[in-house]
Amino acid sequence: MKILLIQPPIQDFYQTAIRTQPIGLAYLAASLKSHGDEVEILDCQTGRKKSIPIPSELSYLRDFYPFNDQSPFKLYTGYYHFGMGWDEIRKEIEGTKSDIFGISSSFTPYHGEALEIARIIKEWDSRKIVVMGGSHVSCDPEGALKSPYVDYIILGEGEIRFPILLKEIERGRGLGAIDGIGYRLNGEIKVHPLQNFIQDLDSLSYPGREMLDLDRYRMNKKRSSMIITSRGCPHGCAYCSAHLVMGYSFRTRSPESILQEMKECHKRYDIQIFDFEDDNFTFDQVRAKRLMSLIIEAFGEGMLELSAMNGVSFVSLDEELLRLMKGAGFKTINLSYVSTDPHFKRKMGRPGPASDFDQVLQDAEKVGLNVIAYAILGIPGQTIEEMVDTLIYLMGKRVLIGPSVYYPTPGTPLFERCRAKDLLPPHQLQWRSSAFPIETKDFGRLDIVTLFRLARLINFFKGKMDEKELPEGIRWGELARILKDKVKAKVEKNGKIEDEGQFDSTNVSRLSPHGRVNDITWADLVLALMEERSFFSLTRESGQKMSAIKVPTSQKVLDYFFESARDKPILKSKNN
Secondary structure (H helix, E strand, O other), rough: EEEEEEEEEEEEEOOOOOOOOOHHHHHHHHHHHHHHOEEEEEEEEOOOOEEEOOHHHHHHHOOOOOOOOOOOOOOOOOOOOEEEOHHHHHHHOOOOOOOOEEEEEOHHHHHHHHHHHHHHHHHHOOOOOEEOHHHHHHHHHHHOOOOOOOOOEEOHHHHHHHHHHHHHHHOOOOOOOOOOOEEEEEEEEEEEOOOOOOOOOHHHOOOOOOHOOOOEEEEOOOOOOEEEEEOEEEEEEOOOOOOHHHHOOOOOOOOHHHHHHHHHHHHHOEEEOOOOOOOOOOOOHHHHHHHHHHHHHHHHHOOEEEOOOOOOHHHOOOOHHHHHHHHHHOOOOEEEEEEOOHHHHHOOOOOOHHHHHHHHHHHHHHHEEEEEEEEEEOOOOHHHHHHHHHHHHHHHHOEOOOOOOEOOOOHHHOOOOOOOOOOOOHHHHOOOOHHHOOOOOOOHHHHHHHHHHHHHHHHHHHHHHHOOOOOOOHHHHHHHHHHHHHHHHHHHOOOOHHHHHHOOOHHHHHHHOOOOOOOOOOOHHHHHHHHHHOEEEEEHHHHHEEEEEEOOHHHHHHHHHHHOOOOOOOOOOOOO
């Protein structure tokens, strides 16, 4: 049979381009090919983007995202269709001779784009068979089958189930014996729950990277690829859906098999950058150390660039492993810190006390690894004070803060709590981080937006310290004096305030709504923030004049932050 596997485009305020490689479809394609099927991959998430109107369901975000903002602390500056246009996709589909179309639906807010692909296929030729899989399908199988454009769904790992499904379809047999398969029978939705997971991961074919345009996945002009070395995660965090797709059992590939795949990628495709996309890459420390040692032995120290952007658990790290990771090619490690509140972390099922995290930071600094520490914002049960305290704690560590806004994922324990407490927004489009989906009695959307901006601001200062433009270790309360000196020096260099359109701490009113100045620096904006307790957007109008305009800001968040952070130091983000 001829099969076309499709990664749909997405519509959002942003796209993390380096995370778009459809490695799951490449694994699936290799499996289908090994069973004698003819397979192609259509990756619709090309490098193109087109500005489109914000959907009405997201219209409440307009005030949060001034689209022409040029401030260094801006958030998102537009709403886009990322990838191929619908007409181009339709032409690609109509030009294929495929019998079966497999569509990936990996994220609930983007499920609409996957359904649009299915609609295009069925309206072109209703006889074509549409199979849908991906993380969202595993989280909400019945919901996916409600669409008249979807014939079958596959839950969990597709490498085994898809070939079996195709054989049964070809033979006209029933599907009652296949776990992890869903379909409609006489108008009734049937879903056979997941029961089995692939135990021998070494038996799987390497992903069909030859079916991808590898030049599209580059970092610093070098070809990159995702690689998966294990499946499953035993932690069971309340907000995570990994177990719905890959299960709780931690299953691994042998280090030797992984190394062989990396050698093939390097020799055959000139891939020099690898991102380990595991759910819990370092859970087995012994295996991880063995793999890092093999990579160093085969390629030499630092000859590859490695990352684990999905994040690693700090409870499974020690100095020896970090040193080996550094030698193998890691420059940065992504750690999920979540929160400073130990009670909240236990409630969320997150392992590891803060003392363990501090030790990992010390070890990372010793070996010269940079750290991105992710703090989750906007989970029901959190308070403003706890979230601010977490940002202040990370402000005083040599880390870059990764502010991760919680989004509800169907099938997870936390999603069910949100539904039980009537906290879910009414439309799935709103179940995304960029939409700040959850509001509770303890916080509203404006509070989370302000916390998100604060994290950006702190990271900006850390960057200035990395560049040695600001001294490391200055306390938050000292910033105003230092910035006033910067503004004063600028004014003395350029002329009087009135002549140059500048302002300082005595001229902050120039930044009130509709106020205009000719030359506003980041120091000016920060001083205005400190004095007026509001963030500002910065726009350039006709005649190259700049306008600084207040944006909606939570006074409660800023008041608590400024009071609590006054005597706290700011450390740079990098260890090297």
